[in-house]
Amino acid sequence: MQESKPTKTTIKDIAQAAGVTPTTVSLALNNRPGVSKKTREKIFRLAETLNYEPNFTARSLRSKRSYTLGLFMKNIADPFYPQLAKSISETANDCGYNVILCNVGDDVDLKVKHLKILRGKGVDGIIFTTMLDDDPYVIQLIEESFPFVTAVRHIHINGMNDQIVSVTVDNFSGAYQAIQHLYRLGHDRIGIIAGDERTSTMVDRTAGAGQALLDCGIEPDGKMIAKCNYSRKLAMAATRDFLAMKYRPSAFFAEDDTMAIGVREAVLKAGLRIPEDIALVGFDDIDVAGITGIELTTINQQIIEIGRLSVNLLVDRIEKKSAPLVSKIVLQPELVIRKSCGFHLKGYRTDRVRVK
Amino acid sequence: MQESKPTKTTIKDIAQAAGVTPTTVSLALNNRPGVSKKTREKIFRLAETLNYEPNFTARSLRSKRSYTLGLFMKNIADPFYPQLAKSISETANDCGYNVILCNVGDDVDLKVKHLKILRGKGVDGIIFTTMLDDDPYVIQLIEESFPFVTAVRHIHINGMNDQIVSVTVDNFSGAYQAIQHLYRLGHDRIGIIAGDERTSTMVDRTAGAGQALLDCGIEPDGKMIAKCNYSRKLAMAATRDFLAMKYRPSAFFAEDDTMAIGVREAVLKAGLRIPEDIALVGFDDIDVAGITGIELTTINQQIIEIGRLSVNLLVDRIEKKSAPLVSKIVLQPELVIRKSCGFHLKGYRTDRVRVK
DNA sequence: GTGAAAGCGCTAACAG
DNA sequence: CTGTTAGCGCTTTCAC
Numbered sequence: 001m002q003e004s005k006p007t008k009t010t011i012k013d014i015a016q017a018a019g020v021t022p023t024t025v026s027l028a029l030n031n032r033p034g035v036s037k038k039t040r041e042k043i044f045r046l047a048e049t050l051n052y053e054p055n056f057t058a059r060s061l062r063s064k065r066s067y068t069l070g071l072f073m074k075n076i077a078d079p080f081y082p083q084l085a086k087s088i089s090e091t092a093n094d095c096g097y098n099v100i101l102c103n104v105g106d107d108v109d110l111k112v113k114h115l116k117i118l119r120g121k122g123v124d125g126i127i128f129t130t131m132l133d134d135d136p137y138v139i140q141l142i143e144e145s146f147p148f149v150t151a152v153r154h155i156h157i158n159g160m161n162d163q164i165v166s167v168t169v170d171n172f173s174g175a176y177q178a179i180q181h182l183y184r185l186g187h188d189r190i191g192i193i194a195g196d197e198r199t200s201t202m203v204d205r206t207a208g209a210g211q212a213l214l215d216c217g218i219e220p221d222g223k224m225i226a227k228c229n230y231s232r233k234l235a236m237a238a239t240r241d242f243l244a245m246k247y248r249p250s251a252f253f254a255e256d257d258t259m260a261i262g263v264r265e266a267v268l269k270a271g272l273r274i275p276e277d278i279a280l281v282g283f284d285d286i287d288v289a290g291i292t293g294i295e296l297t298t299i300n301q302q303i304i305e306i307g308r309l310s311v312n313l314l315v316d317r318i319e320k321k322s323a324p325l326v327s328k329i330v331l332q333p334e335l336v337i338r339k340s341c342g343f344h345l346k347g348y349r350t351d352r353v354r355v356k
Numbered sequence: 357m358q359e360s361k362p363t364k365t366t367i368k369d370i371a372q373a374a375g376v377t378p379t380t381v382s383l384a385l386n387n388r389p390g391v392s393k394k395t396r397e398k399i400f401r402l403a404e405t406l407n408y409e410p411n412f413t414a415r416s417l418r419s420k421r422s423y424t425l426g427l428f429m430k431n432i433a434d435p436f437y438p439q440l441a442k443s444i445s446e447t448a449n450d451c452g453y454n455v456i457l458c459n460v461g462d463d464v465d466l467k468v469k470h471l472k473i474l475r476g477k478g479v480d481g482i483i484f485t486t487m488l489d490d491d492p493y494v495i496q497l498i499e500e501s502f503p504f505v506t507a508v509r510h511i512h513i514n515g516m517n518d519q520i521v522s523v524t525v526d527n528f529s530g531a532y533q534a535i536q537h538l539y540r541l542g543h544d545r546i547g548i549i550a551g552d553e554r555t556s557t558m559v560d561r562t563a564g565a566g567q568a569l570l571d572c573g574i575e576p577d578g579k580m581i582a583k584c585n586y587s588r589k590l591a592m593a594a595t596r597d598f599l600a601m602k603y604r605p606s607a608f609f610a611e612d613d614t615m616a617i618g619v620r621e622a623v624l625k626a627g628l629r630i631p632e633d634i635a636l637v638g639f640d641d642i643d644v645a646g647i648t649g650i651e652l653t654t655i656n657q658q659i660i661e662i663g664r665l666s667v668n669l670l671v672d673r674i675e676k677k678s679a680p681l682v683s684k685i686v687l688q689p690e691l692v693i694r695k696s697c698g699f700h701l702k703g704y705r706t707d708r709v710r711v712k
Numbered sequence: 713g714t715g716a717a718a719g720c721g722c723t724a725a726c727a728g
Numbered sequence: 729c730t731g732t733t734a735g736c737g738c739t740t741t742c743a744c
Contacts, residue, residue, distance in 0.1 A: 056477045058737035060413045077442040086433040101457045121412045292624045293649040414721030
């Protein structure tokens with residue numbers, strides 16, 4: 001029925017059929033003023049009939065707008081990221097943008113390489129969830145006022161800080177709550193399973209945890225912190241070491257749920273029980289955390305909201321072409337009490353619950 | 357140091373600086389014959405100095421090649437898909453392509469909409485992991501010989517079947533193994549938690565399960581199959597119903613691990629134990645399946661390999677511009693025995709282990 | 713309201 | 729080996 005390989009219809013074809021010029025067709029199809037209602041309707045009818053589909057590549061070349069965003073992810077297979085990816089890609093689609101997924105890990109060279117490609121492809125903006133403190137390309141992006149947002153992690157650059165748009169949770173507060181919760185449950189020796197020290201999340205969470213310890217009257221102790229790079233395996237190994245200590249921790253705070261799962265594995269493999277022997281609190285509230293038998297107490301970081309807001313901010317920035325009005329959004333985290341902390345067994349120690 | 361907003365250097369600039377024409381520059385930079393070594397080197401040096409970065413949009417417009425692929429996913433937040441997305445995007449990157457992620461669910465209208473946009477953006481090919489039996493756009497894609505691959509799921513269209521490239525696991529065999537395994541453990545009443553009937557995975561797995569039952573001398577029974585659409589919630593509800601039956605199943609086969617988790621939740625909430633009271637086998641071998649306390653017996657479907665092969669096939673198709681030599685790849689699934697089936701407690705019933 | 717003409721940056725024929 | 733010419737499909741002045 002359909003002739004094979006009918007060359008795609010272009011605005012030229014429509015123009016010809018309508019007896020007008022491509023200019024008019026372009027104006028009409030883009031709903032811009034300067035076209036009479038009659039011709040406009042005719043053009044729309046013809047576009048429909050001829051099965052016209054716009055060529056975005058040509059449009060991009062001319063208008064410098066691709067309606068495509070880049071998304072830098074550390075590792076989409078890590079259970080924390082998929083929800084974020086979903087939220088980001090769906091919000092972007094709703095705004096009329098597509099998303100190119102770049103799974104780049106924390107490898108700086110790879111990030112630089114992808115950045116070049118994405119910019120060569122003319123993406124209108126980029127969402128970074130992979131920002132490291134020493135990422136070298138950020139300053140240039142700012143100087144060129146290329147639109148980007150950092151989500152989850154943020155980055156601080158002296159003198160340019162209000163030009164960096166970021167959406168994060170209050171990581172300091174989240175970690176603070178986690179430690180305070182464990183303290184109130186009666187724990188004084190708390191092992192901290194920390195992330196990658198080049199990330200703002202690790203820095204802020206570790207600081208929040210440290211402050212909470214101080215406020216609870218516990219002297220922070222370097223030996224009680226293990227840097228595990230947000231890796232489940234490293235967290236398992238570190239936990240084994242902790243458990244072999246003479247005065248071992250009675251509780252762990254893992255700076256993300258993936259590491260918390262690692263801690264859990266190591267604890268169970270050592271023949272200890274959670275929470276009876278060891279209490280555990282994570283961070284992120286990934287899906288697995290809620291499954292029966294896992295029931296990880298953790299800090300919810302509203303990941304879907306982070307994704308949504310990041311895209312909205314980025315699109316605003318792109319479309320208004322203005323400097324950002326809002327440059328930082330900080331969401332409030334929430335302690336989600338499940339069973340791994342032991343709260344359901346014994347509640348808070350009465351002498352440790354002060355008014356907030 | 358850097359002047360602000362230096363308009364991007366183009367091959368024209370390089371041509372001027374080198375005293376040649378854009379053509380020569382284009383040939384040189386694309387490593388194509390017809391340029392003397394000397395000019396070639398000069399051009400490369402200048403490209404470096406002038407910090408040239410190719411404009412892929414312009415190239416696309418001219419050459420009809422975007423080095424971008426589309427990826428259709430049902431739900432990137434479902435734990436089955438992230439590994440696939442990772443494998444696909446990384447393989448694509450290695451081949452010099454980017455991937456646009458389209459999280460489209462099973463909504464046909466949305467799929468059609470995204471397909472139009474992607475084609476408008478000139479993607480060189482598409483990987484569908486969302487194919488449904490009645491997806492309406494497939495025939496047209498084939499007729500236009502637009503490159504695409506279906507991964508995980510396949511689709512059958514009379515008369516065009518060898519033009520559809522697909523990479524799947526042998527779903528029939530996987531389900532067969534699952535049921536046989538449960539039978540050998542002594543189970544005769546096996547509840548089947550089935551997926552979405554419009555998917556080939558559901559059809560094949562259900563058929564494999566049915567055949568296994570027959571071969572084991574068990575009459576398949578419609579009341580023992582619940583269609584749960586690959587949804588954890590529906591699987592929970594169906595399991596509750598199964599458990600309320602007069603002669604309730606002693607085992608469940610869930611056609612994916614997400615539903616198996618749902619079964620698990622429902623069974624545990626009913627106060628029953630896994631595997632002592634109820635045996636459970638899933639399908640996919642997602643990451644969570646291996647966690648202590650979950651330890652789901654399941655069928656591994658080599659998801660990373662599916663992703664890798666899909667991209668390789670697609671890229672071959674695109675770059676050779678030929679009809680596909682290989683049109684179907686079927687991987688072999690593997691039964692992964694953990695604890696949810698109860699094998700570790702009692703092993704196979706000796707009277708039920710026949711030579712394979 | 714509409715049209716003519718130019719051009720985004722690159723590649724592809726074809727000539728020399 | 730290199731240059732000339734044209735044009736991908738669209739948008740965008742600037743005239744009329």
